[in-house]
Each structure stands twice: as structure tokens, then as C-alpha cells.
Amino acid sequence: MDIHVGDMLELKKAHPCGSHTWQVLRVGMDFRLRCQGCGHELMIPRSKAEKSIKKWIRNPEGAPQE
Structure with missing residues (x-):
């Protein structure tokens, strides 16, 4: 997978707060990842993260979102 910072x-699985969305x-x-x-x-091994992705939203400008 070609995942970049800001995606x-x-x-x-949902985070205990109820959110499914994470920023790289x-x-x-x-x-x-940030909930x-x-x-x-949190830090998660690449292999585990790639297996648990349901949807991937590319950051349009390619830069980190703050």
C-alpha cells in the first residue's frame, strides 16, 4: 500500500471513544496514528495496520493536516 503522512x-474496529477514523x-x-x-x-506495526484498513482517504495536498 502507498500510504503517506496526512492520509x-x-x-x-472502533477506538473506545467510538471513532473509526485515524490520521497518519x-x-x-x-x-x-491519531484518533x-x-x-x-498510537504506534501500530505496518502489517497490522494494513490488515485492519477498511477505507483509505488520500490527503489531496499531500501534506500533514494539523
Whole structure:
């Protein structure tokens, strides 16, 4: 998968806050994701993240969203 910083991911399982949407903050062997519901950040292995993606929304300008 060609996921970049700033892209939005909708994962299969919801975060405990109820949100399914995450922003990509870092890519590599691990992804750093920020929950769009509560702002919680986590690191997740790339393989696990790629398996749990339901929907992928590319960032149109290609730059991180703040």
C-alpha cells in the first residue's frame, strides 16, 4: 500500500471513544496514528495496520493536516 503522512484511514474496529477514523502521522515499519475522535496517538506495526484498513482517504495536498 502507498500510504503517506496526512492520509486518513478508516479502520475495521472502533477506538473506545467510538471513532473509526485515524490520521497518519508517520509511516515506516510502524505507523503513528491519531484518533480523530479524541486525539489519542498510537504506534501500530505496518502489517497490522494494513490488515485492519477498511477505507483509505488520500490527503489531496499531500501534506500533514494539523
